[in-house]
Amino acid sequence: MAEYRPLFGSYVLATVGEMLARLALTVLVFQRTGSPVLGALTFAISYLPWILAGPVLAALADRLPRHRVMVVSDLVRALLVALMAVPGMPLPALLVLLLLVSLASPPYEAARSALTADVLTGDRYAVAMSLGGVVLQGAQVVGFLLGGVLVTTLSPSVGLLVNAATFALSGLWLAGGLRARPAPAAAVDGATPTSVAADVAAGLRLVLTTPRLLAIVGLLWLGTLVTNAHEGIAPALSADLVGDQSAVGLVLAAHPVGAVVGSVLVGRFCPPDLRERLLVPLVLLSVGALAAAGLAGRLLEGAVAVALFTGLLAVSGAGSAWLIPLNVAFVAAVPPAARGRAFGVASAGMSGVQGLGALAAGAVAGVLDATTVVLVAGVAGLPLVVPPLLGLLRTRPPAGVVVAGPSRA
16 A cells, blocks of 8 residues: 555646646636637647547556656656746747647656556555545546635746646655566466557457447547537637636536545445445436536526526536446456557547537537537447446346456566
């Protein structure tokens, strides 16, 4: 457990800074251009590298020592974000730097996920996933709220400097706290790949040809697409609800606040068998509450609309605790030596759909009210998640069969 502390703490630092910078740049672009599409594009840029090169970059987590991948990724991001904080940096240059920063995320996330499964075993991994979900959502809350304050009271450069410092501290903590491990030597399907392309192909083949893994990633991708699309139009949602940007931090923080509550309740107080049984109801709650939030924002006005809209977003966030049993099922179905590649494929798709969802929401928000976009996302999302849910239920291991969980490397 000693090694989990730097994994946990550095993740907090990096996530807070990342959310802060993402919000600052999104609001900056929206204020300069007044365009929901360009604001959403800025938010989506940080996810696009997963689509373009995510599986390739994530394969580094299986070819190089995982602790080293994480340290280098953090320190490179610290340097690039510090450059973004230079006063007067042109907007195109900021977006290019943001894209470069985002290229470090796939290897970092794949290495962190795989290393966590190496460090923790059994139900401790499930509890850690719950804790990780709390950290992610809590860090998003802090980052979004802090970013909202900095955007309205100070300059975006201050927020970017804070972001650079968090990445630097994260990298140094990992360098001093993780035990050196060699790169994984085993291979997928019994053959050692000889190139990154072969690694990526092996990871894709494993995920896309294994029915249970395919159902898991299908639910992960479609659920994420629906429930996170509103983040890309947060400035437009704030403008719809209160007429200015004063509620943008609240709009973005509502979903993570609910996710913190849901992760604690499901991960800490529910035994493994109950977590698995709750997966389907939680998915439906998460998507259905999103539709209700859009309807409330569409029909109501003033403080009541803001309170009900953000409250229902929080309920949707609480439902996202379905990610805990889904993650455990994913790890149990993946060979240890292939975890970096498999996590890379899953994370690439998840981040890719987050970016595409933000772009799609921004495009639709150019035609419809932003709150109507949230309503449409929720209503359309319910039939989308049904097929992967059915596939997950069909491939569930028979009762009494013990599925091997993560093992200590």
